[in-house]
Amino acid sequence: MAPDAPRPVSPGVPSGAASLVSTTLLVNGESHTLELDPRTTLLDALRDHVSLTGTKKGCDHGQCGACTVHINGRRVNACLALAIAHVGDTITTIEGLGQPGHLHPMQQAFVEHDGYQCGYCTSGQIMSAVALLEEPWGPDDAEVKEAMSGNICRCGAYGNIVAAIQDVRRKA
Numbered sequence: 001m002a003p004d005a006p007r008p009v010s011p012g013v014p015s016g017a018a019s020l021v022s023t024t025l026l027v028n029g030e031s032h033t034l035e036l037d038p039r040t041t042l043l044d045a046l047r048d049h050v051s052l053t054g055t056k057k058g059c060d061h062g063q064c065g066a067c068t069v070h071i072n073g074r075r076v077n078a079c080l081a082l083a084i085a086h087v088g089d090t091i092t093t094i095e096g097l098g099q100p101g102h103l104h105p106m107q108q109a110f111v112e113h114d115g116y117q118c119g120y121c122t123s124g125q126i127m128s129a130v131a132l133l134e135e136p137w138g139p140d141d142a143e144v145k146e147a148m149s150g151n152i153c154r155c156g157a158y159g160n161i162v163a164a165i166q167d168v169r170r171k172a
Helices: 042-049 107-114 123-132 141-147 160-172
Strands: 021-027 028-035 068-069 076-078 090-091
Touching: 021 042, 021 123, 028 123, 068 123, 076 123, 107 160, 123 141, 123 160, 141 160
Parallel strands: 021 090
Antiparallel strands: 021 028, 068 076, 068 090
């Protein structure tokens, strides 16, 4: 190799690309060791490397909430989080909420109140709704709407989503 020629960062990785980093993520109670470019978002790690596709890629800019997951019990837009920043954290996706044949109460409420239309935003809506129940929001519909304002539903099922959340609150 010529003395002034660019050298690969690591074997098999082209010049200019970041080297891969071994990253272990705890997702839905299972440990996943992945080789990731350090620039990989948590959303892309979940979808492309862990094969959990319930978390949706909507805007990829943190504006729609379709990618909402829980990290250590708090809701986070996975498209804005770097995967390597969450080693050691507990990550929960929509697939980790309920079990086959036994829906999480919020999932069941969304079904009962028709809180989904096309379904694309539903996983993010449910993840935010579950988290907001643990956050210091007031009990009225206006507070719920404000708490859910980071999640967009282009189909306009907002009234049904609020009804589902309030139903779970009443039953808790």
